[in-house]
Amino acid sequence: MPSHESILADLDNDPVLQLLLTGQARTVAEAEEMYLNASLPEVIHLLQSSLSDEELGQHPLLVMFRRHGSRGWEDSLS
């Protein structure tokens, strides 16, 4: 089980949470949109890393891109 310190450190490093806590965004959806709009450098950094395609496809940032992007057919079933 992660310690309180590591949980707090994770929260400190969460860019979406930071946007909410600093009042730059009013909702989670708005914060995620703002984060994605500014995230191209982070995407490039990830693509230049040693992560495999499978690992990149499951990375939270790239999952968020899919979630906020054009709908797939499975989205209409949920």
Added chain:
Amino acid sequence: MNTALRLAEIVTALEQVELTALVMGGHAVRYYGFERNTIDYDLHLSPSDWEELSSRLNRSTLSAGRPLIPGPSWRPGSFQRFLLGHLADGRDEWLEFWRNNHLLPPFADLYDRREQGTYGGRTLAFLSLPDLIRSKETERETDWQDIAVLEEIADGRLLRQATAGTITVEQALARLRSRRGVESFFQSGLLRDSAVVGQALMQTQLSITQAILLPFAGTEKAPPLSTVPMEPVVASRLRTVAPASPLHLSLIEVVRRQYKLAMQNVDAADKKAIRAAQANPPPNKP
């Protein structure tokens, strides 16, 4: 009276005073299949009718003997609006005309590509679906919500046309934009022939479509320069990623977002330039 019938009535009144226009905006979105509320009537007027627009409107049945009241416009040379009346809930009912829209090609081209269909009980002429999508690439987030649905509708049409053989697969692929479109074409086997995909890739200047096609194409050839160029690291990865994999679908969305942000910036810059020109008009000639 519902708004579709009202629009049909308005177009009939415009025709009676020989004003030529194409329906755009929310009613065109509804015509193409996205049921959403709209209370304004947006039209692209033939530029040759522009100078006489006000006088002809006031001769039409829309004026009912009283001159229509023009509304404010911060693009007075390109856009005019007139107050038609008030809805039952008290909201204003506006009739809006573009002479030339900064996002669209000249009216003659739009008119050549127009789509005619039944709406409000009669045949009306609408902006073509690709032109309607282009007209909505603005700063406004609500326009991009329309685009997301219109892209799916456009891709559904392309799939039907390609399957029926009324357009080639290559032509359809060169216009693909939505994730549902990708999934439908993939499941139909229409993305299987890498040579056809490669030919489609060479026909599109839209970075979103290029991002969709690159992994399926398996070509080293560079696609045409896109209107919003792809980030090279992203473009390079798209050449090696497995087609339709989670990473591929994510990278399409990365490219789509960069395209959207770029187009929003273009629209914002256009508005800023107009505001600056209005704030600092050129000195009058002696």
